[in-house]
Amino acid sequence: MRVDLFDFDLPADRIALRPASPRDSARMLVVRPDGLADRTMLDLADALRPGDCLVFNDTRVIPAQLEGRRGDAKIGATLHKREGPRDWRAFIRNAKRLRDGDSVDFGAGVSAIASDRGEDGSWRLSFDGDEPVELLLERAGRMPLPPYLAGKRPTDARDAEDYQTMFARKAGAVAAPTASLHFTPRLMERLAAAGIGHETLTLHVGAGTFLPVKADDTDDHRMHAEWGRIDAATAERLNAVKARGGRLIAAGTTSLRLLESAARADGTIAPFEGDTAIFITPGYRFRAIDGLVTNFHLPKSTLFMLVSALMGLETMQAVYAHAIAAQYRFYSYGDGSLLLPA
Structure with missing residues (x-):
């Protein structure tokens, strides 16, 4: 499909710079085949059914944003996929100043060797020393806010929480x-009391x-692989929910993509461990999930394509027009929606 079909006009002031406080006070747009309803996240239990899961x-999230130097050159790195105990694939800023085998000093006693530049422009960073990389990142890294947030304000101590x-x-x-950012112990208690697992x-x-x-066409876009796991016991419990007539509601597009990656042809969930690069666009046949809690996504993003596959492109265009007119907050720290297809 043409990528420009997924474009829409999003005013810049609709992108939330901070989450709602408390988190479960965020607004929630409920989308069903019979229409829309403006609610809050605290109303989620009323919008689902007993037996749903x-x-x-x-x-x-790890502090995966690093700032360093190679000689007199400033080098920025955003880690995006682990490749070994000490190796991470990273997107590099000022990559033209980097050569295979160069050492990058990220400060606080943290350094890494760059190698194996990929076709997508990313590099492998192999961290020096014996300390676990997680400890190194705690010292030298910062939280990797999405570009649409980081471009509007600096990351600060609040973002760590x-x-x-x-x-x-x-x-x-x-x-x-980010869909799960709306959930609090109070909201989880309400859901449990309503019989929702x-x-x-x-x-x-x-x-x-x-x-x-x-790309101009979705067929030409390639997703980066991400590692996921569903253990056998969890898969068994999820299948039991569906066998009892309950619905599986993915809390976020990340959960949805892993569930769909693990789904068998009959819709049951198989145990899964490994990489997935699933790219869901209109025409995809959903096998595992029956609904989705998700935030509001950006124009021409793979996530807007995913929700359009679930609900239909025309429906989601109308949903987003309503959300923009009704002052919903978009993106990672924004409001939520509950999408329940026919």
Whole structure:
């Protein structure tokens, strides 16, 4: 499909620079085949059914943004995918000043050797020393806010907490599964009281999720691979939900993409561990999920293409026109929506 079909006019002031406080006070647009309803995230239990199950991503964002020097040249690095115990694939700023085998000093006793430049312009960074890379990043790195936020204000101490979900357990993501930022213990108690369950899986979100679609046609765009895992016990419980007539509601596009990657032809979930580069556009047949909680995405983004595949492009164009007119807040720190297809 032509990428320009997924374009729309988004006023710059609709991009939220901070999350709602408290988090569960964010607005929520409920989208069903019979229409739209303006609610808040605290109303989520009323919009779902007893026996439904929300599926969250328990990845934890690491401080994957690094600033360093190679000699007198400033080098910026955004880690996006782990390739080994000490190796990360990274997008590099000022890459023209970097050569294979160069050492980059990121300060605080942290350095890495650059090698193996990829076709996408990324480099492998192999971190020096014996300390776990996670400890090195805690010293020298900062939270990797999406470009549309980082371009409007600097990252600060608040982001270290604001950009983690309550489910964050397994370190490895360089972007938050932002739909889950709306969830709080209070909201989870309401959901449990309403008979709505939840499960977690792991997808380490990569910086490739921020990359613009530069191709003119969706067939020519290539997604970056991300590592995910659904263990056998979790897959069994998810299948039991569906066998009882419950619905699987993905809490975020990251959970949705991993569930769909693990789905068998009959819609059941298989255990999964490995990379996925699934790219969902209109025409895709969903096998695993029955609904989606998600934020409002940017024009021509792969995520707007995904929600258009779920609900239909014309429907989502009307949904976003309503959201913009009704002053919903967009993007990572913005408001949420509940999408329930026919």
